[in-house]
């Protein structure tokens with residue numbers, strides 16, 4: 090174990106690490122300036138548990154019912170060598186698939202180790218690329234790897250990579266329903282972002298075998314239940330826009346080493362479990378440890394990060410609670426009290442606040458004129 094891994098393990102404490110997945114990477118890249126989330130995700134911290142023990146639980150994650158329904162639907166689509174999926178690819182998407190082989194990468198001869206599965210994934214994908222065959226190949230749960238903040242992370246994808254004539258297509262199976270041709274927009278948007286993460290990871294893997302980017306299609310196949318039945322339907326979704334954003338945001342993530350450099354060497358989010366598995370560390374002590382790492386709260390965190398209520402509490406009274414746009418517009422003024430003081434003239438601006446103060450006073454004057462308020 091190298092020094093970075095050992096520090097991350099100390100930060101996580103005596104619990105098994107949580108793995109990254111496409112959802113966590115998509116959420117991380119939606120706020121690339123947040124060191125707190127970057128450190129926690131790199132260390133594999135269970136953020137939901139940590140948020141709950143520090144006094145700010147957030148309702149994240151799928152219900153047991155949704156997980157069971159999702160697993161059952163996925164099993165149905167993949168049953169009998171993916172017979173249902175092949176029917177969809179042929180009928181709905183017009184893919185001519187003369188013959189198909191199926192490789193299950195959930196384990197390698199019973200070994201479910203991540204490294205073993207990743208090596209097997211690489212080797213099977215390379216073989217498919219180099220075979221030059223027109224036959225299709227389905228790869229169930231290929232284990233991909235991606236560099237995130239300078240560190241490799243494994244992706245446990247819930248997908249099938251489908252190769253036909255040397256070109257790969259990512260297939261994403263989701264259990265939310267498509268009713269009368271329409272699905273929940275937020276759920277589709279989340280599925281598109283997650284699929285973009287897989288497309289990117291698959292391209293990175295194939296680049297190692299000298300394959301060009303277009304060896305992985307820009308369009309992913311989304312499979313969902315149709316109407317109120319469990320019958321699957323499929324649609325092609327273009328992920329080019331999400332790929333561009335993802336690549337830009339991944340490039341903006343600071344390296345974990347540089348983030349660790351400015352943190353105390355003894356920092357840990359360990360809950361201090363006693364022999365009965367009950368956390369013995371006080372919530373206040375945990376919060377102090379969490380606040381050691383800089384956050385970059387924005388209202389969007391409420392939809393994407395388990396630490397959101399704690400970070401929102403910490404950011405109370407600061408301009409970031411009003412949204413990224415407002416915070417950026419106000420530049421050097423970071424407290425709402427200062428904004429109000431500068432707007433009504435009760436606070437004298439510092440040199441770097443003069444321009445923003447002028448705009449705030451003008452806005453306050455306009456507001457008074459509109460509402461008829463006295464100055």
Ligand code: SF4
Pocket residue numbers: 120123124125126384385386387390394395396397398400
């Ligand atoms: S909720 Fe907190 S830790 Fe999570 S991304 Fe937002 S600021 Fe960062």
